[in-house]
Amino acid sequence: MANNLILIGFMGVGKGTIARELARQSGLFAIDTDDLIESLENKKIKxxxxxxxxxxxxxxxxxxxxxxxxxxxKSIISTGGGFYKVSNLNKIGTIIYLESRFEKIIERIQHHPQAEKKFAKRPLLQDLEQAKKLFLLRVKAYEACANLTITVEDKTPQQIAKDILKLI
Structure with missing residues (x-):
């Protein structure tokens, strides 16, 4: 692979989980932009x-x-939900939009063993009505800047990673 794979999509869609699975299947490193920012600031995102x-x-x-x-x-980069707005995104690597309906994202988080923690660490998910409005605003932007779109609903991280690796 010649360059980075950048995973974009709404918060809670599974970008970090899928990045780690892609790393496992490909042997590449996975890094997360929110983790980098937390390290830089020595503070949690919230x-x-x-x-x-x-x-x-x-x-x-x-x-x-x-x-x-x-x-x-040659790395896999999972991003925060709003990271797609950075002006140099396409210079960093191939942009892959992980697509899911809002309801499926919320359902995914609710069924996680640490659901409360998952919601707590996402400041913009505290008000689900506002979060849905934000989701609807972002969907078209995600689609517009992506090189590839992968639907992640009802698939395991292993299957999604395999699908991505086949496409690239």
């Missing part, structure tokens, strides 16, 4: 949102994107 605000967080995403473009090759 704390950054609470203490500094969303604009500050988006600036950290831009900084992370510049670093990824310059420094990371």
């Amino acid at each position: 704390e950054i949102f609470k203490d500094e605000g969303e604009d500050y967080f988006r600036a950290l995403e831009k900084k992370t994107a510049k670093w990824l473009e310059k420094s990371v090759k």
Whole structure:
């Protein structure tokens, strides 16, 4: 593989899980933009949102994107739900949109053994009505910037990773 694979999609769709499975199947490293930002700031994402605000967080995403473009090759990159907005995304690698309906994403999180923790770490999922509006705004943008779209509903991470590896 010549460049990075970048997984985009709404929060909770499974980008991190699928990135780890892709890494297992391909032998490449998986990195997560939210983890990078938390390391950079020595704070959890929800704390950054609470203490500094969303604009500050988006600036950290831009900084992370510049670093990824310059420094990371042949890796799988899972991103935060709003990371698709960085201007250099297509210079970082092949963009793969993990597609799912909003209801299926919420159902996926609710059935996770640590569901409460999963919801708590996502500040923008605290109000599901507002989250659905955000989801509807983002869907077209995800589709527009993606090189590939993979539907993830009712598939295991293993199957999704196999599908992605076949397509690239």
